[in-house]
Amino acid sequence: MISQLSWKIGGQQGEGVESTDRIFSTALNRLGYYLYGYRHFSSRIKGGHTNNKIRISTKPMLAISDDLDILVAFDQESIDLNAHELRPGGVVVADAKFNPVLPEGINARLFPVPITSIAEDLGTSLMKNMVASGASWALLGLPIDVFNKAVEEEFGRKGAAIVEKNIEAVKRGADFVLELAGGPLEDFQLEPADGKQKLFMIGNEAIGLGAVAGGCRLMSAYPITPASEIMEYLIKKLPKFGGTVIQTEDEIAAVTMAIGANYAGVRTMTASAGPGLSLMMEAIGLAGMTETPLVIVDTQRGGPSTGLPTKQEQSDLNAMVYGTHGEIPKIVIAPASLEDCFYDTIESFNLSEEYQVPVILMTDLQLSLGKQSCDELDLNKVPISRGKLVRELPELETNQLFKRYELTEDGVSPRVIPGDKNGIHHVTGVEHDETGRPSESSINRKKMMDKRLGKLDGMYIRDAVRADAPYDTPDLLVIGMGSTGGTIDEARIRLEKDGVKTNHITIRQIHPFPTELVKPYLQSATKVVVLENNATGQLADQVKLHAGYAEKISNLLKYDGNPFLPSEVHKACKELV
Structure with a gap:
């Protein structure tokens, strides 16, 4: 047998x-x-x-x-x-x-x-x-x-x-x-x-389930492959919990509606693919400037333009990290399994409210649409956190406004729901002072920029770097992201039989880059290969930029629309060492 x-x-x-x-x-x-x-x-x-x-x-x-x-x-x-x-x-x-x-x-x-x-x-x-x-x-x-x-x-x-x-x-x-x-x-x-x-579902369904469990009660989105199944799942599920899904006229409307609903206190998300993410960029900047929580799922597919809508690729990384104009704090997370899709979705809502920033959940077509088994999920594993959401506020003096953008030690200001007594403040996409009033003061500008950009200092998600590293000084370190983890693990088994000591890390926190967590693995390895489904080595560039050791790093790239096979990874890695 x-x-x-x-x-x-x-x-x-x-x-x-x-x-x-x-x-x-x-x-x-x-x-x-x-x-x-x-x-x-x-x-x-x-x-x-x-x-x-x-x-x-x-x-x-x-x-x-x-x-x-x-x-x-x-x-x-x-x-x-x-x-x-x-x-x-x-x-x-x-x-x-x-x-x-x-x-x-x-x-x-x-x-x-x-x-x-x-x-x-x-x-x-x-x-x-x-x-x-x-x-x-x-x-x-x-x-x-x-x-x-x-x-x-x-x-x-x-x-x-x-x-x-x-x-x-x-x-x-x-x-x-x-x-x-x-x-x-x-x-x-x-x-x-x-x-x-066992549970048997696609990654998009696990994201939808995570959204429900994480308290999402509104999804605004426009259909696009390979993200549409998230919307289709939530159309069936959210009404049972008092929520709803709105199909908007385009992705610009979807993201701005999500920003508005989050501002009003409702946990809201949107989901799209690369072309839709491009349309959302200006609005993502608005969420960053107004410090409004926002969760976006980007299910990567072959690009650019319409590209290969139904094929595998991981080429949106640079867009997610650098896409918005100006400089805002944001978080980019890359689930690597069905379980991650569930738990990371809940955590994305928590992080977006705790830090009051846009959070982009980065999947790829193989993970989003590939159906797979997993054991039972733990609904209590990721508790709900709404950060500095304040519901009872002290009385204000006459004509005094609430300091929605108060300069705090950790950079995160108290947040209120519109209509709450004593919480009145201005909201605008232009630079503003602590109460939200527009301000072009150079002193205020620097303080506000430092406040926003500093709030993610030292922030690491759960399993920001997932490691399987049995060797102190491996011959080879293989780095991947998203759906590539299982393929790398199978290739490693074959490399072990060839006598190649191999460690493997999956980088799950793409931005801010977990530099201090990655460096020790790079330092200990003789050679490093970064595996990704794109043509330019976007993840490898992040590793080199933030953690160094460029002289050790080689690219293993595939961008023909198909996912990696274990035999391909094994062969390429064996040739490298």
Whole structure:
């Protein structure tokens, strides 16, 4: 028996690839397996090749596998594009309708199944996804009742007759392939999972869940790939807690509405991708100048301009750190896992109110849209903190204003909700004094700038630098951010077998840069490689700028729209040392 397996389904966008993957993975999750998925899709509603790949394991893992065990193909293009990933002895379950052929040199077993014909016999070709699912599930020898339960959950709202037809489609696909193969494939039998049901969601859903748990009650946003699922999740959830989602006319309206709502005391967020973040830049400066809490999620994708809307990239780092005109304090956090997406979202709301600054949660498409398993989340792990929000204020003298921007030792001023008694003050985007009145005094300007820019001195988030560093003097230090952590860890296992002593750190606090936390790891390593999905080495530049050791640092860059594979990282790192 084997402890892990990789499964992929491919076809034309709009013909059931997504629903097939969803039901297949849901059933596996019911059995207690750990799953890690990645979706390759086109930037259009229908047509164009799409595929979903799932890695199934008895143990946690956070990376796409290099190879492939089973490929389910709805067309020849899916075989031609993906067969090279098949390991020797791998399996292709293909629709017999298009007379499938394996490319030359591919050592795999081909099982042509009349997927479309079976579905049409049952009344509609739309059920071919269930036929295909049943066939591949049967080859693994997994209990069919668990799969049928997932089918019931998927189609139950459409009535018992539809459920029964889909279950019959599953059965016929399974029966046909088992007769063709002579039974379940012995070399593809998975070891039993622990049986414990796990959370199974995409990163965007974890962010949405974190927003609800963190007290967010309003989201203003404009749909954009790959951020839209956050809005879609919160549309369903926020009304249950007295909140709402407003779809605005554009990202400028979204961010300014979020600023206004936060000023009014409501925890509010917005989410977008690179193009939307560009439109928000002026308003981010307004939040910085008025010291209004603001939480923005940037789900990075291929750029610039429209770029590659549905592909992986990590190229917005410089925009997040430097994008606004003038100089304001801001915090940029990069979650590295599903759990981070949840906890960091709660913490982003806390930080934005504690320091009264914009906080940008930086994810990437692989993390935002990749579906993965995680164990139960702890709702009490990140307590709610509203910082210096004052609700009861002392009486003011006649014509005296509240010092909303009071010069304090830590740079953070008391904050009030508009309408609170004795809290009246001015709010403006121009430079101002402690009460908010516009001021062009050079003395006041310097004091206010120092106040704002100094409030983040020494600020570190939880796990600002996450380290797996078993060696005091490693041959190699690998640095990553976002979704790359699991891939680096798998590459490290192979490097260890090659005799290369390797440490790994994931930088999660991008700005302000955690210089003092990073330096010791750089100092102790013989060589350093910074891995990132962009063309210019933006994270590496931050490391060099703030922590030094440029002479040790090499770039490992990938910007073709695809995430790193463990084999790519292993090969590049081995060549480096």
